Amino acid sequence: MPKCLLYARVSTEKQAQKDLSIPAQIKAMRDFAKKQDFKVVGEYIDEGKSAKTINRPQLKRLLERCKKDKIDVVLVHKIDRLARNLVDHATIKALLKQRGIRLVSVVEKFEDSVAGQLVENIMASIAEFYSANLGEEVKKGCIEKLRRGGYPGCPPFGYKSIRGEDGRAKVVQDVNKAEFVKKAFKMYSTGDYSLKKISKELFALGLKTKSGRVLSPQIVLNMLTRRFYIGKMVWAGKEYRGNHKPIIPKDLFYRVQGILRQRGRLNEKSSKHKFLLRGLAYCKTCGYRNSGQSK
Secondary structure, X not given: OOEEEEEEEEOOHXXXXXXXXXXXXXXXXXXXXXXXXXXXXXEEEEEOOOOXXXXXXXXXXXXXXXXXXXXXXXXXXXXXXXXXOHHHHHHHHHHHHHOOOEXXXXXXXXXXXXXXXXXXXXXXXXXXXXXXXXXXXXXXXXXXXXXXXXXXXXXXXXXXXXXOOXXXXXXXXXXXHHHHHHHHHHHHHOOOOXXXXXXXXXXXXXXXXXXXXXXXXXXXXXXXXOHHHHOEEEEOXXXXXXXXXXXXXXXHHHHHHHHHHHOOOOOHHHOOOOOOOOOOOEOOOOOOEOOOOOO
């Protein structure tokens, strides 16, 4: 009896509603395996993972097991559950083929022939196109929201997202947390406080990390340079005007920037380390510029 591993995946709850949910995929694969007289010796599930193929933890474990154990079949519900692009699909398929393992899809019936391989590659290409096109549509949606003054990501500390009367999400101040932001700016603007000292002062006032610790100076620096607090949003290096109410007056914000600059906090040359993507790499979720860290 051929030994079989099952692999299932959905990226989001919406996808689970559109396609088959994880339990439904597993049931379909179990039923299929039973009809084909496959012996299921393992089930691997990546749930809520939108990461690239190579970063999915359960898929990694499945492939590692394929290298170590005698496996005959890897079963998926649809071919696009395995890989998001043709290169990854071909790489995984080659790895399986080297070990004499068949890749089988419940939905797509691929013949073990040159024509069958062509059809399989076409389906993998379609999956790649869908993934890339979806990414472009999401990007367009984010840009359009920014142009309307909305924020497509999770708002920074001091704000929260709520549903407006029109049913759309809107960013409003979180009154209690906004006070911490105001205090941080006011303290630093006097010139009498270091970032570390502000961290300790905020801790004494009740602001802690999720683990109950004092904020790092870097977190305080990020807070003091966040233009979101003066009503502006930075996304992929471009600035937009937000509809949200500013927490910090512009004169106070720029006074703080001046002190930071004088102290070398805004001077990227102050670091002894040279990072190739400094000033070029931005977080696609929050739009904030990434910082380098040496090891």
